[in-house]
Amino acid sequence: MAIDSLAAYSSTVSELNKQNTQATQLKSKLNNTSVSTATDDELMEVCKDFEQYLVEQVFKSMKTSLVPKSEDDENEYVQYFGDSLYQEYAKNMSETGGLGIAQMLYESMKRQ
Numbered sequence: 001m002a003i004d005s006l007a008a009y010s011s012t013v014s015e016l017n018k019q020n021t022q023a024t025q026l027k028s029k030l031n032n033t034s035v036s037t038a039t040d041d042e043l044m045e046v047c048k049d050f051e052q053y054l055v056e057q058v059f060k061s062m063k064t065s066l067v068p069k070s071e072d073d074e075n076e077y078v079q080y081f082g083d084s085l086y087q088e089y090a091k092n093m094s095e096t097g098g099l100g101i102a103q104m105l106y107e108s109m110k111r112q
Contacts, residue, residue, distance in 0.1 A: 052094040063082070
C-alpha cells in the first residue's frame, strides 16, 4: 500500500512539474512579446498559445473531477497518451477558432 501511495505521489509531482514548466514557458513567451513592436501575427500566436494552455488545463481538470475512474485509468500508457490527447484537443480547438479567448485577448492587447 505504501509503495502504491509513493508511486501515485511521484506521478502527481511529475505532472505538476510538467504543468509548471508549460506555464513558465508560456509566461516567458508572454513577457518577451512587446505589444508595441510585435506584429499582428506574433500577438495572435501568443494569444492562441495562451488559449490552448487554458483549454488543456480545463480538460485535465474535467478528467480528474468529472469522469468516473475506469480500469483503463490504471494503465500508465493511457495516462501518458491521455495527456497528449488533451494537448491535441486543445491545439485543434484553438486552431479552429477556439473559445474566442485568444481573439478577445488579442483585441485587448491591441487597444493598449
